Amino acid sequence: MKLIKKNIIHFQRYRYFVMKKKTIILGIESSCDDTGVSIIQNRKVLSNIIIHQKIHSKYGGVVPELASRLHDQNITKAVQQAIFSAKIHRDRIDAISFTLGPGLIGPLLVGASFAKSFSMGLEIPLLTVNHVQAHILSHFIQNANINNSYPNFPFLGLVISGGHTQIIKVNDFFQMEILGSTLDDSVGESLDKIARILGFYYPGGPMIEFFSKNGNQKKFIFSKPIVSGLDFSFSGFKSDVSQFIKKKLKKNTLFVKQNLSDICASIQNIIAEILLEKVEKAISQTGISRIVLAGGVSANHEIRRLFMSLSKKNKKLEIFIPKKEYTTDNGAMIAITGLLKYERKLFDSIHITPYSKFKTFS
Incomplete structure (x- = not known):
C-alpha cells in the first residue's frame, strides 16, 4: 500500500x-x-x-x-x-x-x-x-533594480556589505573573477565601527546615513587610503576618523553632539568617493561600461547618488542599482x-x- x-x-x-x-x-x-x-x-x-x-x-x-x-x-x-x-x-x-x-x-x-x-x-x-x-x-530577479531591466554580460559588480567589499568581473552567471577586494575591514564593517565611536548602537551604518542627510559633506576632510590596483583598505580611514574625534573631544566634550550631521555626512562622502574612484579605475582597465551595485551598503543614499550622477555625466555607462529590499x-x-x-x-x-x-x- x-x-x-x-x-x-x-x-x-x-x-x-x-x-x-x-x-x-x-x-x-x-x-x-x-x-x-x-x-x-x-x-x-x-x-x-x-x-x-x-x-x-x-x-x-x-x-x-x-x-x-x-x-x-x-x-x-x-x-x-x-x-x-x-x-x-x-x-x-x-x-x-x-x-x-x-x-x-x-x-x-x-x-x-x-x-x-x-x-x-x-x-x-x-x-x-x-x-x-x-x-x-x-539583479536577475524580475524588477529587482531601479532600471527594471537585466544587465547584459560582461559587467563589473561592486559588492559592498557588512562582510565584503569587492570588484568582480562577471562574464556569465557562474563565471566571475575578483579584480579587487578589501585588504582589511569591509566598508560596512568600517561604518559600524566608526558608528560605535560616535556612540551609535549596532548596526551603525544606517544611523550614520540618517544623520548625514542634513549635514555638510565637505565640512571635515578625512584621508583616503592609498592602495595599489583595485584593492581597498578602510582600516587607516577608520583610524583617521577615530583620532580626529578623540582630538576634538579633548578640546570640546560636546563636539560630536554639536557637529554630528556634518561628521556623518563627511564620513559618508569620503567612503562613497573611495568606492567610485576604484570603480572608475576598473572601468578604465577593463573597458567594461556596465556597473552593478550589490550588498547592504548599496542602499546608502550618498553612494547611490554618486553612482547615478556618474551615469548622467557619461552616457556610455550603464549603472544598475538594486531596489532597497534586495540590498x-x-x-x-x-x-x-x-x-x-x-x-x-x-x-x-x-x-x-x-x-x-x-x-x-x-
Missing part, C-alpha cells in the same frame, strides 16, 4: 512538472543574523520573508552563538510564512536552495540542515549558493541563484558542507 501511494505521488509530481511552464524555487539565507526565506516562480518573487534578530544591538555586533539559536527558532516559521504568502502548496516547490558560504558557520549549518531535510522529505533537488555571487545575481541579505537572492543553477542542472550532494571563509567562485 505504501509503495502504491508513493508511486502515485511521484506520478502526480511528474505530471505537474510536465504540464507546468514555470519553475518554483525556495531559497534560504542564514549566513549572518537575518533569517531570509523566499519563493520565486521563474524570476518573479512570490514571497520574501525576513526575520531580523534585534538582540545583537545590545552587544555592539553579531554574537554567533545567539545568531545560531535564533535561526534555529525562526527558520521553520519563516518557511511556513513564505509558503503561505506565496499561496502555493509545498509540493509545488521544484527545488530548494540555501547559502553554503561564506558567513558565520553556526547560522550556515542551521540553514543547511533545514534545507537538506526539506530536500530529502519532498525528494526535490538541493542547490547550494555562494553568498557573494547571490548578491550580484539578485540586504534576503532569501530572494538565494532563490534566483538557485533557479539559475536549476536551469543548468547544477545540483548538489546532500553531503556538501558549509564554509565560513570566502572561496573562489565555482
Whole structure:
C-alpha cells in the first residue's frame, strides 16, 4: 500500500512538472543574523520573508552563538510564512536552495540542515549558493533594480556589505573573477565601527546615513587610503576618523553632539568617493561600461547618488542599482541563484558542507 501511494505521488509530481511552464524555487539565507526565506516562480518573487534578530544591538555586533539559536527558532516559521504568502502548496516547490558560504558557520549549518531535510522529505533537488555571487545575481530577479531591466554580460559588480567589499568581473552567471577586494575591514564593517565611536548602537551604518542627510559633506576632510590596483583598505580611514574625534573631544566634550550631521555626512562622502574612484579605475582597465551595485551598503543614499550622477555625466555607462529590499541579505537572492543553477542542472550532494571563509567562485 505504501509503495502504491508513493508511486502515485511521484506520478502526480511528474505530471505537474510536465504540464507546468514555470519553475518554483525556495531559497534560504542564514549566513549572518537575518533569517531570509523566499519563493520565486521563474524570476518573479512570490514571497520574501525576513526575520531580523534585534538582540545583537545590545552587544555592539553579531554574537554567533545567539545568531545560531535564533535561526534555529525562526527558520521553520519563516518557511511556513513564505509558503503561505506565496499561496502555493509545498509540493509545488521544484527545488530548494540555501547559502553554503561564506558567513558565520553556526547560522550556515542551521540553514543547511533545514534545507537538506526539506530536500530529502519532498525528494526535490538541493542547490547550494555562494553568498557573494547571490548578491550580484539578485539583479536577475524580475524588477529587482531601479532600471527594471537585466544587465547584459560582461559587467563589473561592486559588492559592498557588512562582510565584503569587492570588484568582480562577471562574464556569465557562474563565471566571475575578483579584480579587487578589501585588504582589511569591509566598508560596512568600517561604518559600524566608526558608528560605535560616535556612540551609535549596532548596526551603525544606517544611523550614520540618517544623520548625514542634513549635514555638510565637505565640512571635515578625512584621508583616503592609498592602495595599489583595485584593492581597498578602510582600516587607516577608520583610524583617521577615530583620532580626529578623540582630538576634538579633548578640546570640546560636546563636539560630536554639536557637529554630528556634518561628521556623518563627511564620513559618508569620503567612503562613497573611495568606492567610485576604484570603480572608475576598473572601468578604465577593463573597458567594461556596465556597473552593478550589490550588498547592504548599496542602499546608502550618498553612494547611490554618486553612482547615478556618474551615469548622467557619461552616457556610455550603464549603472544598475538594486531596489532597497534586495540590498540586504534576503532569501530572494538565494532563490534566483538557485533557479539559475536549476536551469543548468547544477545540483548538489546532500553531503556538501558549509564554509565560513570566502572561496573562489565555482
